[in-house]
Amino acid sequence: MARRVSKRAWEGYTRRLEAQRAAAYDDAYEWVVRNVPSRGRLDMKRLRLMMVEAANHHGKSTAALAATWFDQMARAEGADAMKAVPVNDTAKTRVKRMAICSNKALPKLEAGDVEGFARAIASAVAADVKRQATNTVMLNAQKNGAEYAWIPGGAETCAFCIALAANGWQPAAKATAMGEHADHIHDNCECEFAIRFNESTEYGAYDAQKYADIYGDADGRSSQDKINSIRRELYAENRDKINEQHRERYAAMNGGG
Template sequence: MVDRADVTRYTDAARAAVDAAERQLAGFLAGLDLSRPGAAEALTAYMEALAQQYGTVAAAAAADWYEELRAADGLTDGFTALVDDTISSDALRASTGYQLRNGDPDALASRLGGVLQRHILGAGRQTIDRNMDADPADVRYARIPHGPKTCAFCSMLASRGWVYRSRETAAQRKKGGRYHDRCDCAIVPSWSKRTPTIDGYDPDALYKQYQQARTAAKTTDETVILAEMRRQHPDRYTDGVKPRPTLTGDGSRYLSRAGRDLGFGPADVRGLDQARHHVIEGDTRKNGKRTGGHLYATVEAEMREGQIAFPESWDADRIMAAAQRVIDQPGKIIIVSDSRYDLISDIDGVNITVRLRVPKTGPAAITVHPNHGRGVKRVHNGTLRGVG
């Protein structure tokens, strides 16, 4: 039955192919002047050649490994693993072009190395995937990260454990087969009736973290759940997010993202009562345009395109009480301009913004609106649609 040593044997072979490709890329870039005509085209062609060369190495290693694992699980039916070293030239060229146009030029080699890694390891992954499709034996597999921790996205996919099967629907296979640059996850097959135990891989613990975040997020929106996972367990993921303080130690004044004291705090914010009518019922400008009005009943009655509503169960008092909680303890502060500040926080499963105007006379709340969350809806093409 497959164990951690088996996984490491394959990932080390695939990693060696990636390392060799990155070394060659670094040498090529050292002698390339990207300001010269044709340099970008030459680099793209070189990237494609490297991906194909070392993708073939990774694919061959994957096919050999697949056969070894089958034999170790006692299968002797003579199945011969296929090698699928197809590289998507269009996707690789598009990624290379994007990296050339964006990001720090000094980090170009690292970013392009990430592109190479994804395509080289992709050849190994698709080889394993293709063989599972062709395999006459019943095979299941898990997505297993490498190293002590991984990103929240890969953790979510790995949390399913050994439930992926070779004959799953195409949609399910596609959902579980997403990868990013520098992703170190491996597709690990097993033919054993017993569930393999891989040292350092605990899908039950990963799934518990996912469920905790999903419960807290109160939505099925994957993006929101992943953001919650990163906030709840910042030290468990490579992309964990540690919250920045938004208030001074005594809670009297707000802090910017950089930690700068903004000179005023929750007790200084006035105007929330005056903003109530605008927030709940809305106002009409001199030009006749309607603004505000975020009570569910108000939105349902007006149905202005783009108008957003708090949950139907929230009455006016609950909305304004939530706004005060945002003012008292914002989760994030965005300085929109010298005179506009947005205080943002999640209150009872709803992400809320309180916008402040900050003239010399002191900060005042001018509007409150939901951004997303359970029960939040927005008018789109004449209908109310959820903004989870």
């Protein structure tokens, strides 16, 4: 009999992942707002240390959550799978990535855009945390012959995520470069990899056809053109809402410090 993963079970899992990602974002954001001196230079070494520590700390929790969920899925489907191993990049890789991200964000700070700088730093940390969950799911799925799908979630879904979701279920063994997804996802991405061991298993939270239709109907011939045209539509819908949220957040931080 086909198994169905309820929307509620899926959202329970993704909400817990999201809470960790959001906590990492908040930690980093607050640190920047509190530590950027009104005169003089920010100590970039301290900044990077904070980024690595926040990403490690919250990333470990997300990787453990993802591994536990993987094991639960395998058990529920009667799959002959090895116990999932949480995946973390080496410290060296993380230090390097955070150095690149902080250098890239630096012009914002130099231009006096503390808020923009804080957002870029926090996003880099949050993306790293998310990567640890997605890599855990993907690498264990590859080892155990599972299929994966990218299920959009949260209030904002980016065009790239819609294009991924439109692919439907794929054998994990065929997935190419790791981190490919994590590198493209938007700042507040709450989409996650779902897995299944049996082709008949369905997710209540995933309507693959809906995303295939959005993608199929989008203007453009190449996938990049299609992603761009979906992005333009989404951007027009969300622009005002997002700007307002960012302003409120910054005002609350500054007033509440």
